Amino acid sequence: MSQRSDTVFVSSLGKGDSLHQQVLAAFPLCQMTEGDLIQNPLFCKLLATLSQHVDRTGLTQHLRRDLEKAERELHTQRLGWLRVESLHRVLQEIVQEHRFSKDSNADEKFFSTLERCLLLGQCVRQLDCCSDLSEHHNTVLGLSEERLMRQMPPEQEVLQMNQRLPSELLKHLKKKAVNMLSYYQPEWENESEGLRNVKLSKLPELLDSEQQKAKSLTEKNRENSTLLQRQTHAYLSELLKSMKILQCLILDLRLKAQKDLDRKKIEYFEAKCEIGLQRIRLEMLQVQLDTYTKDKIAAHKRITEKLNAELKTSEMEKQAVESKLASFEIYGKDFESLVEEYSRLRQEIATKSWALKEFAT
Incomplete structure (x- = not known):
């Protein structure tokens, strides 16, 4: 039964804006907002029950x-x-x-x-x-x-x-x-003495009315101060929420802007690099134009043709030697021993020839 009553009470909190206002009015010294009561319905119920036993200052x-x-x-x-x-x-x-x-x-x-x-x-x-x-x-x-x-x-x-x-x-x-x-x-x-005495008799009433007025103004000032404090708290809460949203928006927009800016910077540096490369090529061509004249280019062409012809002759000789070597490799290891023996005999002949030449002189 109690759970059912609590459920009914909680479901009525969404509609009972007057209940929230009554709870806030019953506890003016508490730093609460209507949003806090909506988020904590059971606590709101506790305060509503407690307000029947205590006054605005918290005394029973x-x-x-x-x-x-x-x-x-x-x-x-x-x-x-x-x-x-x-x-x-x-x-x-x-x-x-x-x-x-x-x-x-x-x-x-x-x-x-x-x-x-x-x-x-x-x-x-x-x-x-x-x-x-x-x-x-x-x-x-x-x-x-x-x-x-x-x-x-x-x-x-x-x-x-x-x-x-x-x-x-x-x-x-x-x-x-x-x-x-x-x-x-x-x-x-x-004023005359008589009129002054009459007004003196009314002075206490006038001072009492002024005192009551001052008390009412003091009470009103206290209520306004409490209301101002509550509104200030709510204003600061909303301001913090707005600042968080603004911070997220600024961060998101800054990232997007930074992405576009980086892309533009890359395009700028690519264009700048391409211009630099074109300048280098231009300078190289200018150096070549200043270095090589028509006569030098013709001589270089003749030299190149001669070198190409000699290169072809050398390649043909290389192929002939490689074919001979390939034919010698057919004989295998025995041919290698004969080659070594032939090299040794030629070296001995050269040595003895030198010795005979020396003795003859």
Whole structure:
């Protein structure tokens, strides 16, 4: 039964282009193409089944729930820390602006009390960080939270500072909001106070919409980047295939062109060689014409005729001698012994004749 279902699934892959697109959309981080899924239908089936249990990032539903829960807890803790940190930084900005301002009517006691409280609060927080690392770790300079709290301003000054602090904080935040509004929309800077307050009330919504727009653009940019990466991979694959085909065509055409070129070169060298041979023959004939005149040619003809006649006479003598030798060969070995004896006797006669001639003189 499973084999039959697999066969039906595989046979439907050729038609199910939407299935391939769904698999590619379910796994955008994988470097796959539609051709890869068509060539591997069982792998495509595995991915289609797996996409029902994992998300686009590859996490299972259980891990996704745990991750979302941890992210919510982290977001809550981060939000609380950001509130405290933002308030602390705003208060530091208030103190710094007062320190560098030239306002002589400012309440020095309020700002000095605020600065002192901020500094001690920062020291206490630093001590808390050290105590979290190790319970037996010695604190900086041997300080403790109780010892630091003794350095706090008088309670009456702290109470007066706390009563005035919200108004100062609101004033400073309003100033920062106006500066932000002027930076974000410079044309609103010259508006009236009431209209500016109305637009300030709408600034958070405007900033949220801009932030959502930026997030959507970021997500769209990420999707476009994934799509571009996939298209680039497909483009490079097609480009490599085209380059291979082009290389084969170039090699084939080059071989054909080389064959024709070699044939033409052979024909050229053959014609050149024939021209060279004709020149050599021409030079030889020219040398012969320059060397042999008509008189010399006539003399050479007479010499040639005389030599031919002597050659014929010599050949006739040769034939006569060969016939005599053939007649002598009839007698066989006995005749050879007689010839040797005859040669010996002639040599003795010649020797004795010479001796008699010598004695006679």
